[in-house]
Structure formats: structure tokens, C-alpha cells
Amino acid sequence: MNRRMIFYMVENIVKLEAVLLVLPLLVSLCYNEMNCLSAFSITLIAAAAVGVALTLIFKPKNKVIYAKEGFIIVTLAWVFLSVIGAMPFLISGEVTNFFDAFFETVSGFTTTGASILTDVEKMSHGLLFWRSFTHWIGGMGVLVLIMAIIPTDSGRAIHILRAEMAGPVIGKIVPKIKDTAKILYFIYFVITVVEMGFLFFGGMPLFDSAVHALGTAGTGGFGIKADSLAGYSPYLQWVITVFMLIFGINFNLFYLLLIRKFKPVITNRELWVYAGIVVISAGIITVSIYPLYNNFSDSVRHSFFQVASIVSTTGYSSTDFNLWPDLARNIIFILMFFGGCAGSTAGGLKISRLMILFKSIQKDVRHLLHPRSVASVKLEGKPLDNTILHSVTTYFSIYIVLIAATFLLLSFEPNFDFEANITASISCCNNVGPGLGLVGPMSGYGGYSDFSKLVLSIAMLFGRLEIYPVLLALYPKTWRKK
Template sequence: MRSFARLNLKIIAHLLGLLLVVNAGFMFLSALVSYLYKDGVALQVFYAGLLTMVLGATAMLITRNHRKEIKKREGYLIVTFGWLTMSLAGTLPYLFSGAIPGITNAFFETMSGYTTTGASILSDIESIPKGILFWRSITHWIGGMGIIVLAIAILPLLGIGGMQLFSAEAPGPGGDKLHPRITDTAKRLWLIYVAYTLVETLLLKLAGMSLFDAINHSMSTLSTGGFSTKNASVAHWNDQPIIQYIIILFMFVAGTNFVLSYFAFKTKFSKVFKDDEFRWYCLFIGVFAVIATLLIYFKADISLSSIDHAMVWGRLESSFRHGLFQVLTIITTTGFVSADYTLWTPFLSAFFFGLMFLGGSAGSTAGGIKIVRHLIMIKNGILEFKRSLHPNAILPVRYNNKAVEQPIVYNILGFFILYMLSFIMGVLVFSWLGLDFKTALGGAASTLGNVGPALGDLGPVNNYGLLPAAAKWWASFLMLIGRLELFTVLILLTPFFWRNR
């Protein structure tokens, strides 16, 4: 209890209030969209924003005389409770408008949005008011780069340093900084993020999407979220390949380390192409896309009626597009759907299930384990063979031509073990709550990896609405720990976190 008393509770409450104020601003923007489209819920969304604003401003006002110091424990608490607070407040537009009745379904949809999972309980998305659909996409866009990074960019105005928050928000490897001051790093990341979103919106609009659909899909793509404005997701545009290729391009970009984008804009291309993770990311996507393309072409039914010469090339293009799209949407954990991959072949279903554990690049908006962790684990495993033959040799793991410190290797191995234990526990709990084995297996992998579509009853053309209430809360918990990379949340459940230092 003495340890709890030593926490800087005022700074925690102050920053949670700040996050609510930011959240309210986006609700007001959604209310404006609702008003412009005259969908009948503008006032309800505005009231949701007003209540959120009042709660946030009150918290900031009460704690205005806080001690401007954030230590690591405060950082972990702010990140975890920031996500929970934003998710709880984010249910208000759904509840006030009646678009999603019930706190369980509203919280699931909101948590899925902020964690960029893209799992949805909605069965008829196109009947939802446009202002609510816009809010739904906004939750993706905020969560993609991180609510906390947004707050870090504002912290200088409050005279508060943000390094502790950044380490809690991005606890894994790949924490290269663009600028010595973390607040400037956050600003640069957001600038790149916004620029990509605007460019994709323009390209999708020129390719034939409506402006509303283009904006929403751009926010979902760059955040690697996966919420769509159409019941069929991106499959709605299967007859417009250019739209799907644009989304493919930006899924690829969103799954790369945003620091590399900064280097590319500064014309430091050697830093991009010499990056181990980026090269393996490209290699994985290329190899897996070829495998998927060949299997779809020779084994799957992609609804081409004739096999004349022209259609052979059409079938090849369609196979390549769907194969590349599904590989990218799962590796980057975006979760868009261009087809029901569970109907292609049993091998492809198992293949895509395995890709759910790969993840995108560190420093991207993608979820999952991350490619850099896989690389370091594989390199360390290979070195174990050499160490068996040469026990006295010093054989460090090397990444980007630099030796990786042993504590980082241990951290990655510990993360992987904890991730797999969380996955197994996820499957067990889902099974205990009544899901069949295939559905439980896919649901646990998808929610923990923030992927979205899964297997079984939670496949690409289904939704999570069929889950019992307890399973939706459990799925929300898995989405949260997966988005914050396990340690940030799970450390709060350990007794030594609260023990007096």
C-alpha cells in the first residue's frame, strides 16, 4: 500500500483526462460528418462528445496542480488505463445513437477499433449511420499510431517529458528514434502517418471510391485495422482491381517500420534497404504470395467461368491479387477481406492461420509477434548449434551488423514464451466458454495478434456477434494485451509491480 501511495496519481488522472479531451474532439468531428450526411444521429454523437469532454476537462482541472514527473510505473498505468478509458468513452457514440445497443457489444467494437484488430459484431454494416461508421474508423486511426504517442506530442505544452510513456507504448525492439527528443519523434511519426492517409484517400477517390469510403478505408489501412464501410469488406470492389492494388500498397507501407519511411523521405535509401527486418519482410511477403498464388490458381475456385486464353491470364491476375492481398492483410494484421480464404483449400486455411503469428515490422502499426523478434530468435537458435560445438566461443546474435545485447535476446525469448502461453490460455478459455476447437483456435490467434478474421465460425465472411458475452469480454482482453505487447498490461497483474521499492 505504501508503494501505491507513492504513485503520482494526479499525473495519471491528468493525462487520462487529456486523452478524453482528445477523444471528444474526434467525436465532435464524427458528429459533423453525421450532420453533413444527415443520417439522423448527429445530436447523439455530439452529446457523447460533450460528456466525454466534460469528464476529461474536469479530471484535468482537478489535477492541474500535479507533480510533473512520470516514472516507469506511472507510464505503464497511463498506457494501460489510457487504452481502457478511451475504449469505455468510445462506446458512447454507439450507445447514445443506438447503433450498437448493450455495453458488451459496444465495448467489444470499440476495443477492436482502438487496438486495430478489426473484429466486428456488426452483421449489416451498410445500415449503420455514416457518422457512426466514421467514428468506428477514427478509433482505428487513433489506435494505429497510438493514443499515447499523440499525448506525447502534446506533453511539451504541459511541461512534461514523455520518455517513460514511449517505452511503455513500444516495449519491443525497433525503438529507433528520429530525433533525440521523444516529443519531436512523435510529431514526425504523426506527420508521416497523416501524409500517408491523405495520399491513399486521394488515390482511392481517383480509382473510383466515394470520398466517404476512401477516407474510411485509408484510416483503416494505415492503422492496419480492417474496419470497412461495406458488408463484403474490400471484396465489394473485386471488379475494380486498381482499388485493391492501392490498398495492397498501403498495407505494405503500414506494416513497415515508420522510421524507415522517414529515412526514405530524407533520401537515405541505404538505411532502408540495409535494414535486416525490412529485407526479410519483403522476402516473406514475396515467397508467401507466390505460394498462395500458385495454390489459388491450380486448386481454388475464384469464380471464372471460361478458360480461354484471355481468361487464363485473367485467372492468373486474380489469383495473384487475392493471394498477395490475403498474405499482406494477415501479415500486417490489417484484416481486410477480398475473399473467403477458408473455402480455397485446407492447406491455405492452415497457411494463413500460421501467418497470424508472424506480424509486421517493429515500429509499424501492425500487431503480432513482429518479424524482428522471429529473426533474432532464429539467429539465436542457429548460434546454439555453434555454441554446442564451441562452448568457449563468444558468438553474439547480430542484427543490422551489430551485436544484440543478451538482455534483449532474453526479453524476446521471454516475450515469445509469454505470447504462446497467452495464446494457449486464450484457446482454453474460449473452449470453456462454448466455442468449438477450430473457432477457439482461430479466435485466440486473431484477437491476440490483432488480425480480425479468424477460422471456423469467426471466418472472413462471419463476425464475432455470435460469441457469448463472456467470450466477447475475454476477446477484448486478448486484443488489449496483444496491442500493448503483453508486458505493459500483464506487469500490472504481478505483485512485485505494486511492491514497495
């Protein structure tokens, strides 16, 4: 195993984080929040020092990495990132417990959006901005960002990209990893700025628009108000709805639009299934919640907002959907599993994986009817390899085990009931954010014990990195030399 290369990548991540910390530092400066400013400065200096120290100790002899190193690099990078990212919360004193700060940062980077804060409106601007900024960084992936900046002369770096980006099959959009990473970040950046523009010119204050645009882009969901987005105008809620859906779409499709190839976008099956799921579930919810609002436009807006928020795993809310009738709540619950399209910033299982699962079930049923039948499973018109089918079904099994394990480990909570625990585990494993009941959109995770917070933090990492990287990093044999 190429340990030097692993630490080389980690040290780059640490240095990158030092650079990224400059932004919230400037925000604190603007709002004249001295406490916050010093917290960011200390963290920044510490991160830079650790980065430089690691550089001096570990110099990679060769840059060859294999799939194994790719997985470990990604996991370690995210752990380092979260620990350092938690420092400003602690140093500023606005969060006093390490596990709280760690939970909050992991929730940020993994774009979950689950929060332990009880009174978010009291927080300083700098920390609020940092919280949402972690969504943005974590959404597209921090190693993808590294790839766009530092030179990687080996094609094998694709293993890192694969480990960090979500979806069953990861393809590059242009031949070079570096260029692919640049294009992805360019698209990401532009759409974020566009959303900010829509929000700002629609009457949202500048700071609020920035924070919400960052939160939507990463499909995170940290709000800055106690009632999330319920207090904003219907126009602003619609803007957020549309952009939450946009960030749940495969980014490769935006690139195809950019180079004016429209046909593959229009014929993209995953996109249509995604759109279908959104429209149908929002339609049913509209009917089911109509008696609550007695107003068609409100019901449509709230149902679409919540559906978009859950299916893209963002986690904003425009109303307390905990109070909705059971039919609507059940649909929301089911949607938590779905997630957006592969190659988007959304979490969850991903639509394409669901399509593959569904089609292989279809194939197996047909096989039972006609035992001699030969059938291939196709995705986007191309027959899928058996290894991919196999990996998707295996992934699904591990995914269920992960949720079950998280749920079991949450059993020691006196204050939380079955509903809260099961939705909390599902919500964290899928990087959604809010659950139902006691962890619903208007309440938080603050009441959990330190142990449960740690469990949920790890569950979020599992979910964001799609299980395997973290699993491999925890597997002792991976680390053995021979």
C-alpha cells in the same frame, strides 16, 4: 508512484478524445443522421466534463515518471479511451449490448478489426466513420499523439512512448520526444491522405475511400460492406494491398527517406525479410489457389491481398479465404503470428523479434556443437545486448501463454468449434481481425457470449500494448504504495 501524473495523462487522453469525436460528429451532420449526431454530442460533452473534472482534482506536483508509471498510464489511457469510445454505439441504439460496443471499440483502437456487427451495411455513416477513425487513432498510438501536442518537459516520457509503440527496441528518430511524435504523425497523415487520393480517383466513393484509408493506415480492417473489399475493382484492391504493406513497414524508414538517407533504408534487414516473407507466401498461395480461379491475375491479386492483409494484421479480405485449400489456409494461419515490422502500425510478434528469436536459436544450436564458442547476435549490423535477447525470448513465452489462456477461456462456447476458437484467440492477440472457420473473413464475432467478448477485448489490448503494460497494471503489487 506518481499517481497524480498518471491521472494527468489520463485526463489529457479523455480531453483529446472529446476533440477527436468532433470528426465523426461532422460526418453525421453531413449525412443528416440526427440520432447519431446526438449520440456523438452527448459523448463529447460527457468526455469533456470528465476531463475537466479530473483536471480540477488531480494536479501533478512533479512530472517525474518512471517505467512503472509509463506502463500504467498507457493501460489506463487505453481502457478509458475504449469505454468512452463505446458510448456512441450504445447511445445511438445501433448496438444495444455494452459488451458488444466495448468489443467493437477495443477492436477499433487496437486496430484488430474483429467485429460483432451482423449487418454492417445498415449502420449509420457516422458510426462507421468513427469505427474506422478509431483504427487510425489507435494505429500510431494515442499517447504518441498526446506527446506531439502537450508539453512534456521530462525526458522520462520516453517510458510512455516505449510502452505504447510496438517492437523490441524503440528509438527516437530525432532527439526530442515531441519532435519524434510530430514527425511520426506527419508521415502517418501524409501516407493516409495519399492512399485516400488513390482510392478516390480510382473510382471509390469519397466516404468509402476515407473509411478504407483510415482502416488501412492503422492496419485495422473494419470494412463497410458485408463482403469486405471483394466488391471493389481489382485496381482498388491492388491499391489497398500496396498500402497495407506500406503501413507494415517501420516508420523510421520513411523518415530516413524524407531526409534523403537512402542507404540505411536499402540495407535494412528487417525490410528485406518482410518483403521476402510476403513474396514467398504469396507465391505459394498463388500456385495453391490457381485451380480455384483458373486465372493467373485473379490468383495473384487474391493471394497478395490476403497475405498483405494478414501479415500487416489489417484483416481486409478480397475473397473468402476460408474456402481456399488447406496449404493456403495454413500459410495464412502461420502469417497471423508474424505481424509487420517493428515501429509500424501493425500488430503481431513483429518481424525483427522473429529475426532475433531465430538468431538466438541459431546461436544456441551452435553453442551445443561448440560448447566453448563465443558468438554475438546481431540485428541491423549491431550486436544485441543480452538483456534484449532475454526480453525477446521472455516476451515470446508470455505471448504463447497469452494465446493459450485466451483459448482456454473461450472453451465455454457451444456454437464455436476448435478451429474458430483457436484462430479467434490468435487473431485477437495479434490484432489481425478475421480468423478461420466460423470466425472467417465473411462472418463475425457476434455469436460469442458476453464473457468471451470481454476476454477477447482484453486479449486485444494485451496484443496491441505488447503484453507487459496490461500485465503490470493487473499485477497487484504495482499498485501498492510500498
